[in-house]
Amino acid sequence: MxxxxxxxxxxxxxxxxxxxxxxxxxxxxxxxxxxxxxxxxxxxxxxxxxxxxxxxxxxxxxxxxxxxxxxxxxxxxxxxxxxxxxxxxxxxxxxxxxxxxxxxxxxxxxxxxxxxxxxxxxxxxxxxxxxxxxxxxxxxxxxxxxxxxxGRPVALVPRPINHLVWILSVVSAAVIALGVVVTGSGPHAGDVDAKRNGLDPATVSQAHADVVFLLLGLTLALIFALRAVKAPRATVRAAVVLLVIELAQGLIGFVQYFTHLPVLLVGAHMLGAALVWTGTLSVVWSLRDRPDTVPVAAPVEPLPAPAEEPVPAPR
Structure with a gap:
C-alpha cells in the first residue's frame, strides 16, 4: 500500500x-x-x-x-x-x-x-x-x-562503538545537568530577590569543566574509532559536528567565566547546551538505518500477441 x-x-x-x-x-x-x-x-x-x-x-x-x-x-x-x-x-x-x-x-x-x-x-x-x-x-x-x-533497524557500526556512544550520551546529559547546577549558584537568578542554591560557584564550575573534558575526550575517541572501522560518512560527520559544537560551547563557557558572566555570552551558552544535546542525539541516530520494507511491485510483462493464422492461398 x-x-x-x-x-x-x-x-x-x-x-x-x-x-x-x-x-x-x-x-x-x-x-x-x-x-x-x-x-x-x-x-x-x-x-x-x-x-x-x-x-x-x-x-x-x-x-x-x-x-x-x-x-x-x-x-x-x-x-x-x-x-x-x-x-x-x-x-x-x-x-x-x-x-x-x-x-x-x-x-x-x-x-x-x-x-x-x-x-x-x-x-x-x-x-x-x-x-x-x-x-x-x-x-x-x-x-x-x-x-x-x-523495516528492522540495521546496525551501521560494530556493537562496541554503540556502547561508546551510549556512554558519551550519558556524559553529555551529565554535562547539561551540572551546567544547571552551576547556573543555580551564579548571579543571574531572574530576579534580584531570588535565592541561589547555596553551592560554591567555583567548585561546581570546576566539576562541570571536568565532565566537559571527559565529553571531549569521548567524542575524539569516537571519531577515531569510526574512521578505524570505516563507518558510513554520515556517522563520522555527525560525530565531527558534535565535536565542533562542543569546542565552541567550551570556548564560550571559559570566556564567560573569566569575564564574569556577561549576559549575551550566558545566553549563547544556553543555546549551546541545547545544540550539544541535539548533536548528541544526531550521533545516536546515525548508528543505524531503518529501510523501508514495503515491497515494490514488479513490472508486469506484456503478454505476447497471439500468432496470426496463415491465410490459405486461393485455389
Whole structure:
C-alpha cells in the first residue's frame, strides 16, 4: 500500500524541534533580563489579568511573551499528532512520539508556573530547563523517525562503538545537568530577590569543566574509532559536528567565566547546551538505518500477441 500523508509530518516535527530549542533561548532571556517575576503569579499574569499590563513594563512583556510561546509549541504539537494519526499506513512509533511531545508541553507549563509561585527556586528553575531537554529528545526522535521506513533497524557500526556512544550520551546529559547546577549558584537568578542554591560557584564550575573534558575526550575517541572501522560518512560527520559544537560551547563557557558572566555570552551558552544535546542525539541516530520494507511491485510483462493464422492461398 503506498504511503499517504494528509499533513506533512516531517516539517511539522522539525518545526517542533526548532521551537523547543527556541524556548530554551527565550527562557534564558527571561532569567538574564531579571524578568523571572515579570508576571508575579500563575496562571494569571497578575491577580486581575491573564495578560501583562503597561505598569509591569518590559519585564512583564518578556515574561508574558515566553508564556505565549508555550501556546505556539502546543499548537505545533497538536498538528504533529494529527499528522501522525492521518498517515496511511499509520506508524505507531510516530504517533507515540508525537503524543509524548504534546503531553510534556503542559507539564513544562505547570513547572514554569511553580517556578513563579516558589519565587524562582533555583532547583525548580533547573528542572524547568531539564524538561525542555527531554522534549527536545522526543521532538528530535519524531523528526528522524518521520523519514524512516518500516523495516528492522540495521546496525551501521560494530556493537562496541554503540556502547561508546551510549556512554558519551550519558556524559553529555551529565554535562547539561551540572551546567544547571552551576547556573543555580551564579548571579543571574531572574530576579534580584531570588535565592541561589547555596553551592560554591567555583567548585561546581570546576566539576562541570571536568565532565566537559571527559565529553571531549569521548567524542575524539569516537571519531577515531569510526574512521578505524570505516563507518558510513554520515556517522563520522555527525560525530565531527558534535565535536565542533562542543569546542565552541567550551570556548564560550571559559570566556564567560573569566569575564564574569556577561549576559549575551550566558545566553549563547544556553543555546549551546541545547545544540550539544541535539548533536548528541544526531550521533545516536546515525548508528543505524531503518529501510523501508514495503515491497515494490514488479513490472508486469506484456503478454505476447497471439500468432496470426496463415491465410490459405486461393485455389
Amino acid at each position: 503506498p504511503e499517504v500523508r494528509f499533513l506533512p509530518l516531517r516539517p511539522l516535527a522539525l518545526a517542533s524541534l526548532v521551537a523547543n530549542v527556541a524556548l530554551v533561548v527565550t527562557g534564558a532571556a527571561v532569567r538574564l533580563t531579571g524578568s523571572g517575576l515579570g508576571c508575579p503569579t500563575w496562571p494569571r499574569c497578575t491577580d486581575e489579568s491573564y495578560t501583562t499590563t503597561s505598569e509591569m513594563g518590559v519585564h512583564g512583556v518578556i515574561e508574558f511573551g515566553n508564556r505565549l510561546l508555550t501556546f505556539a509549541l502546543g499548537f505545533i504539537a497538536v498538528a504533529c499528532v494529527i499528522a501522525a494519526l492521518l498517515e496511511r499506513p499509520r506508524r505507531r512509533a510516530r504517533v507515540l512520539l508525537a503524543i509524548a511531545v504534546l503531553l510534556y508541553i503542559p507539564l513544562q507549563a505547570v513547572i514554569g508556573g511553580i517556578t513563579v509561585l516558589t519565587n524562582l527556586n533555583p532547583w525548580v528553575v533547573g528542572l524547568h530547563f531539564l524538561v525542555s531537554i527531554v522534549i527536545i529528545a522526543f521532538a528530535y526522535a519524531l523528526w528522524r523517525r518521520s523519514a524512516e521506513g518500516d
